[in-house]
Amino acid sequence: MNVGISMAEVVDVVLLVLLAATGIAIIRLRNLFAAVMLAGIYSLVSAGLFTVMDAVDVAFTEAAVGAGISTVLVLGTLALVGYKEAEPKHKPILPLFVVLVTGGILVYGTSQLPPFGDPDNPAHHHVAPYYLENALEQTEIPNVVTPVLASYRGYDTMGETTVVFTALVGVLLLLARGPLPRRVFHEGSWITVRPGETREELEAKLKEGKGGPAAEEDSDG
Amino acid sequence: MDDRVILRVGTKTMIPFILLFALYVQFHGDFGPGGGFQAGVIAAAAVVLYALVFGLGHAIKVVPPKVAYVCGALGVMIYVGTGYVALLLGGKFLDYNVLAHNPVHGQEYGILSVEMGVLITVFGVMVGLFYAFAARRRIDT
Numbered sequence: 001m002n003v004g005i006s007m008a009e010v011v012d013v014v015l016l017v018l019l020a021a022t023g024i025a026i027i028r029l030r031n032l033f034a035a036v037m038l039a040g041i042y043s044l045v046s047a048g049l050f051t052v053m054d055a056v057d058v059a060f061t062e063a064a065v066g067a068g069i070s071t072v073l074v075l076g077t078l079a080l081v082g083y084k085e086a087e088p089k090h091k092p093i094l095p096l097f098v099v100l101v102t103g104g105i106l107v108y109g110t111s112q113l114p115p116f117g118d119p120d121n122p123a124h125h126h127v128a129p130y131y132l133e134n135a136l137e138q139t140e141i142p143n144v145v146t147p148v149l150a151s152y153r154g155y156d157t158m159g160e161t162t163v164v165f166t167a168l169v170g171v172l173l174l175l176a177r178g179p180l181p182r183r184v185f186h187e188g189s190w191i192t193v194r195p196g197e198t199r200e201e202l203e204a205k206l207k208e209g210k211g212g213p214a215a216e217e218d219s220d221g
Numbered sequence: 222m223d224d225r226v227i228l229r230v231g232t233k234t235m236i237p238f239i240l241l242f243a244l245y246v247q248f249h250g251d252f253g254p255g256g257g258f259q260a261g262v263i264a265a266a267a268v269v270l271y272a273l274v275f276g277l278g279h280a281i282k283v284v285p286p287k288v289a290y291v292c293g294a295l296g297v298m299i300y301v302g303t304g305y306v307a308l309l310l311g312g313k314f315l316d317y318n319v320l321a322h323n324p325v326h327g328q329e330y331g332i333l334s335v336e337m338g339v340l341i342t343v344f345g346v347m348v349g350l351f352y353a354f355a356a357r358r359r360i361d362t
Binding site: 079157164 | 246250251252253254255256257258259262263265266269273290293294296297300301304315317324325328329331332335336338339342343345346347349350351353354355357
């Protein structure tokens, strides 16, 4: 090994090469099942990169969400839409041009970024010093990430939790199987209207069980 | 289904450890990497693994969809509720200092409660999302 190349740099290069290779393989594959598996590997390699950059909490989340849950969710989607990607009908010239230009601009943008891990970076001069100096004294929690997320930045985390919940609501609105039974107020009492029930069926049911709309069983999974 | 003995037995052995690891990540988040979000995802992964190996029907008996949905909302309620408790005790919204006899303990209780809310929400949402995708039938042409 040459003088001047540290072990950390070797690890960086290996991980980035793996990342690039996985990305190119995902683009070239027409089998979506294999592409999803490679996307999981991509997340795992990213988690490795985050670990190298000392962002263990982010790496942990990336490994659990990116490589774990989202792979399973995408596989669930594939079970619905099929495993083969159709051959593209257009020439790849224009998309390639757009991607190259965008990528070029992004790479040009990184040249203006502050150097990685430099203590003079603007990010380390706003509130970060206050957190680092006071977190242990004010909360007695050794891992500074936890008090920053849950206490100093409590509003942000509350918003994130709400966003996660909103994601569930959105997906259920789109994907849940049919509407739930509805409770409707009708002539002085609440009645249950099941999905797909016609008006005639409902009127017949009301007529025969005049006393008992409330007695109707309510548990329909 | 019943042929895959190694898979079934292996899964059964692993699930308690996955759940235990989720709890470890939750409560060890004060000392190392981890916290409510990661712990919730890991706990949900245990349910997803169970569903993948033993079938969705069995998983729904363990964690019914309604429980998952209620968990999703309950966690947010715990989080926001912690904020309101602080408000009622004379502090500001989500100001944990007033939750206990001294500010340091208050911070610890507040963070514990809030992280628990995150855990419950993330667990419920991840399981609910998985059910929503897995319970769909394929639309065959």
